[in-house]
Amino acid sequence: MTAVLAQAPADSDLRSVPQSNRNGVLEVMRMRRDPFGYSEQRQVQYGPTSALTVFGINMVTASGARAAEQVLMNKDKAFENGPAWSYFIGPFFNRGVMLLDFDEHRHHRHILQQAFTPRALKGYMDELQPMVEKRMQRFPTGDVKLFSEFKELTLDVALEVFLGLELPKAEADKINKAFIETVRAGVAYVRKPLPGGRWWKGLRSRKILEEFFYANIAAKRATQTPDLFSVLCHAESEEGHTFTDEDVVNHMIFVLMAAHDTSTITMTQMAYRMAKSPQWQDKARAQALEFDAHLAYDDLAKLDILDSVLKESLRMCPPVPAQPRMAVKDTEIQGYFIPKGTFVNIPQLTNHRDPEFFTNPDFFDPERFGPDRAEDKAHRFAWTPFGGGVHKCIGLYFGQMEIKTIMHHLLRGYEWSVPADYEIPMDYSALPVPKDKLPVMVRRR
Ligand code: HEM
Structure with missing residues (x-):
């Protein structure tokens, strides 16, 4: 007989969530190795909703667009973000929105x-364009690890558009390293600050980031500039509320983290897919050449081929x-009883391969x-790379603006390819990144 997470109340029509009695840590390791095969096998064995226990924590994975809608819309206020996300990133991204x-x-x-109104976005685009144009002039050719290039590029964008600061290379490198370490810390198996370990490095890096922002905040409050840091220092809601220094620092650290890796991963996936399917690279380039190198904000929506490549890349690999x-009270998901204190996981990586909505999903x-x-419109939660409900990504337009601008320049100036038998080796242990950093051959056009 299959074990269950908790018996559903006898006076209800609810079902109990089936629970795997295998070792939870080994299960998580299997999931990270092959998330698609693992999800399929779990769903065949247990159905769309099942539980496992990892380090004493009960985790329920609720698959499918309908469960995603119910949990993310959170109409009964049964689910909280804070206690769940804090488990992974709390000490490093404390008080992030x-x-x-x-x-x-x-x-x-x-x-x-x-900080994300159309007016603010146009201001960021004015800052972004010239720096991307300049930066793309010296994009490397030959054997290039594209993931590393994109990562550096998005960090440069972040320093310019988010911070409005010109940093010496050594300091920029220090900040970049601090970000990488804070993000990686969240998925550490050893969740204690043992010297040299991921958790310890994450805490050390958070401190570096805090010191950096506090050192610059007075200057940012003194004048208004079009960068995000300045915008947050002066932002006022319709009710007249503003951020304290502490809020600004917490939100800057969180937003930089939220923007940096997600954009890098998306561009890496787009470049990979367009290298594997060169006909799409050609089509997107032909459209890019119909526009000027310098894009107007309104041009972004007109690049519909690039837009479809972007959407499909986000579907196949949501960052x-x-x-x-x-769950902060006893509740239910799609007819399954979920007791208070259960950790619930909405798996959009595998939801995006649901054959109910996507033909030939792989x-x-x-x-x-x-x-x-x-x-993607067959169900409003079938395609959810930016999440949904009140926590839906606040930077979705910013992210798409940055990604499209960079890819527009890459397509116009360069061609890139991978060997026909190349398959990207993915590491799913934190955010999904290529283990080999995506080596490609880049040629100037
Ligand atoms: C392709 C790029 C991006 C993807 C795929 C992405 C994805 C997501 C997802 C899935 C969430 C919701 C998480 C949840 O509900 O648990 C989220 C939230 C968020 N994202 Fe993004 N993001 C991207 C780019 C950005 C950028 C560029 C920024 C900032 C400039 C940003 C800022 C945020 C913030 C602040 C939140 C939290 C919103 C809230 O809780 O109210 N993201 N993002």
């Missing part, structure tokens, strides 16, 4: 929203592969997003 809930979240999000939540096919097929 994604870790706040309900009234407090609403309060902070309203102020933060001022945030899952969304964790904590196949790269940007046309599925065209108006005649519109597979």
